[in-house]
Amino acid sequence: EDQVTQSPEALRLQEGESSSLNCSYTVSGLRGLFWYRQDPGKGPEFLFTLYSAGEEKEKERLKATLTKKESFLHITAPKPEDSATYLCAVQGPLTGNQFYFGTGTSLTVIP
Amino acid sequence: DAEITQSPRHKITETGRQVTLACHQTWNHNNMFWYRQDLGHGLRLIHYSYGVQDTNKGEVSDGYSVSRSNTEDLPLTLESAASSQTSVYFCASSAARGDTQYFGPGTRLTVL
Numbered sequence: 327e328d329q330v331t332q333s334p335e336a337l338r339l340q341e342g343e344s345s346s347l348n349c350s351y352t353v354s355g356l357r358g359l360f361w362y363r364q365d366p367g368k369g370p371e372f373l374f375t376l377y378s379a380g381e382e383k384e385k386e387r388l389k390a391t392l393t394k395k396e397s398f399l400h401i402t403a404p405k406p407e408d409s410a411t412y413l414c415a416v417q418g419p420l421t422g423n424q425f426y427f428g429t430g431t432s433l434t435v436i437p
Numbered sequence: 438d439a440e441i442t443q444s445p446r447h448k449i450t451e452t453g454r455q456v457t458l459a460c461h462q463t464w465n466h467n468n469m470f471w472y473r474q475d476l477g478h479g480l481r482l483i484h485y486s487y488g489v490q491d492t493n494k495g496e497v498s499d500g501y502s503v504s505r506s507n508t509e510d511l512p513l514t515l516e517s518a519a520s521s522q523t524s525v526y527f528c529a530s531s532a533a534r535g536d537t538q539y540f541g542p543g544t545r546l547t548v549l
Contacts (some may be wrong), residue, residue, distance in 0.1 A: 370540045
């Protein structure tokens with residue numbers, strides 16, 4: 327069975343303190359890895375899609391990278407407004423065209 | 438701007454009642470999805486549709502049904518609500534199979 331594991335479950339950072347969130351997966355033949363941001367009481371908001379090992383995507387203070395076994399979401403000099411839950415999802419042959427989601431990392435950035 | 442909406446945003450019902458949650462998208466996307474989100478679990482797929490008159494079961498489909506009569510709407514019906522179906526429900530849509538999915542704001546359902 328395909329598995330997606332996100333770590334840590336929760337992360338508290340001081341404003342400006344850079345860090346990384348991890349999404350490890352065991353799906354073989356990955357077709358896509360997706361990162362979403364979810365604010366409390368809202369639906370997930372799309373951030374990035376990565377398709378192949380070595381690929382990187384950037385948006386403001388966020389950079390997503392992909393290897394054959396995991397993806398990292400790097401947050402550089404975070405601000406309080408970056409506080410949210412970050413979800414990753416994978417898509418592979420066993421998932422068909424469907425997404426298989428991790429349980430997320432809850433990020434809190436303290437001013 | 439194109440969007441995806443869900444209604445109601447909050448619903449309280451009793452065990453055994455039939456409940457329908459609405460999902461409407463103006464993206465003109467062929468594909469629509471229903472997920473539930475519970476603490477300790479990732480988003481789990483309930484049902485999905487690749488087009489009008491097409492519906493498919495997802496990972497946790499027992500006790501739920503959907504129908505697709507037009508491109509814009511995919512209502513989710515709980516035939517006989519159970520306390521285990523207390524959850525937050527999200528609808529999503531995508532332009533093509535495997536494409537990025539865009540999510541609605543969610544419906545919080547409580548079954549008493």
